Amino acid sequence: MNSVGEGCTELKREYDQCFNRWFAEKFLKGDRSADPCSELFLKYHTCVQKAIKEKDIPIEGVEFMGPNREKADS
Amino acid sequence: MIGKHFFSETDIKSAWEQVLTAFWLRYPNPYSTHVLTEDVLFREVTPDNRLLSRRLLTKTNRLPRWAERVFPGNLSRSVYIIEDSVVDLGNRSLTSLTWNVNHAKFMLVVERCVFMGEQDRPVWTRITREAWVSSGVFGLSRPIQEFGLARFRSNQVKAMRGLEHALSNLQKASATCHGDSAEKHKNLNSTSKTQKPQQYI
Secondary structure, three states, X not given: OEOOOHHHHHHHHHHHHHHHHHHHXXXXXXXXXXXXXXXXXXXXXXXXXXXXXXXXXXXXXXXXXXXXXXXXXX | OXXXXXXXXXXXXXXXXXXXXXXXXXXXXXXXXXXXXXXXXXXXXXXXXXXXXXXXXXXXXXXXXXXXXXXXXXXXXXEEEEEEEEEEOOOOEEEEEEEEOOOOOOOEEEEEEEEEEEOOEEEEEEEEEEEEEEOOOOOOHHHHHHHHHHHHHHHHHHHXXXXXXXXXXXXXXXXXXXXXXXXXXXXXXXXXXXXXXXXXX
16 A cells, blocks of 8 residues: 555555554553554654645644544434 | 434454454555555554554545536545544454545545444454535535435445455465464474473463
């Protein structure tokens, strides 16, 4: 799968691989040892944030689970 | 907010842990050609051991012909979608909220999915999907909402197929691994006869 930043796809793949392994082998089994993917994420994240700014993607300040507030009563 | 509401509940015959693992792996799949990019923007494990994630997706903006004529400017940009999710190991749930952050005045689709693993039925996962479709365009909100709901229904079918595709790949991969590790175990057993018996505390 491609990243929104054309030059970030390889960094994304490396991070995804690390995360998927950690998720299945550690997190889901209740293992709380430190996440080994933070360095990879940082490199990838820096790249993606640059692409987001360049493409003017409106995600700045969007609250986590934002629209959920309105749907809480449903 | 006046709009269209969608609700569905399905049980699938896969363990919750597998469904969750597949949740991160579902793109690309043969049913997701309309999904152009996928990125993780944010991840955090909270002190109470919940996993929060935010993903950004871009999807093609496929409109019916009548909408293309009325809104020519809309064709230019893809749709940007945020997917926020919380994995809660304690109550065996994954809750995701997905919504578009552009073209929102034309049409806003908010989707909430809950993937629930049940203690007494470990090989089943319940998927609850709810969506709200609304439009802020004066005079055209009804046909836009109708279109939005119809497109959502069709996307929902693709999403399920995509998830099942990812699950099936996972199951095939783990079958291969088990085959490999069975071989390794055989070799280990044959050499351990000459070693001291291991002590397990």
